[in-house]
Amino acid sequence: MIDAGRMMILLGAMLAGVGLWGVLPGATVRSRLLGAVLAAAGLGLVAAQLPWVGGWVDQSLFTLLAFVAVGSAAAAISLRNPVYAAIWFGMSLVATAGLLLFQGAQFLAVATIIVYAGAILVTFLFVLMLAEPSGRAPYDRQAWEGLVSALSGAFLVGILSLTVARALADPAEVVSPVPVPVTDQDRQAGILAEDHVRRIGQVLFDLPGPAGPNRAPKPGYLIAVEAAGVLLLAALVGAAAIAGRARTPQPDPAPKPHPTHSAGGPRHG
């Protein structure tokens, strides 16, 4: 049956959902404040039920990173100004990179910062500034079906957290499907090795790496790397084709004026 801890997780997720509905754009200042308090309380309720990952230092580091990641993500979806939203999303990305580093995934943490925060986010900001520099568009100030989407997201988190909590209550259920239990020595020799970056390169390019005692022969990922390269090339050609065609604007055959767009009409183009 559902015990107190799982009940608290469900309650916290629902509280956070209602709070998110309050902070989504289109609400008044008071409901935004109340929603922020509710969402933080729900997040705290869920976080209090999670097991500890280690000592004080580890736990506080993880808690800080996780709160920054989730809180900045909530700020990114709830701020009206899209430029601020993109910058908060960058903050969430940095915290996510910290979480990846906490797991020992050094290469991925650095790649996330370089590729996501350095390239993708800056491109988003360029296009945002090109399109709507003032950030006062009416459509940014009103959310679409805020209650339904917030509650469905909270329901998703609640269900997933309940599943994880159920698996935690019976750890044999988690560990038993693994044929040979993975020990810390295996991890130190494998995914947490000192030469992590060289190791991931070997794995990516299908070179024979040192096999641990409990490791089955691993599949190579060379074909996946080649496919990713072809994908990048195709995206490059496609983006150039689309953006190049956009430079000679064709007149829109039938631009139907919509009643909601009387405030912000076409600027140029």
Place this chain on the structure above:
Amino acid sequence: MADREVALLANYLIVGAMLFALGAIGFLSRRNLILMFLCAEMMLQGVSLSLVAFGRFHNDWGGQVLVLLVITVAACEAAIALALIMVLFQRRGTLDVIAWQELREADQPPYVEDQPFEEPEPAAPEWPQLPLAGLRPEIPSEQTDYRPHV
């Protein structure tokens, strides 16, 4: 220390689920095309956290390799999506996704806003009261435009 690894896996799965759900909420409720794509990237971040956590738990490189592929696909998606968004913006002059609502299915009713948004009038700027002395200066019109936000 198997308990610590189980706890680490559980924590990361829940944080990843939260990021995914926040991205889904933003994708459903925001109306700015660019912000919708930002929210899709946020969902990818949540999935990446879960993949890395599973990879560490099972001591398998597959999770991290898959996250690398996710980053590649996200970069491609951003390039294509931004090019498309620029085309859409040049066609309609707005980033609102409702501007393209004639692409909906034939039997769906059009979306009409319940309460049309009223732009609040910005407060009139307070100009300093100076004593009359000399000629009245010509203030360019762009300096008198009051912009309380970025």
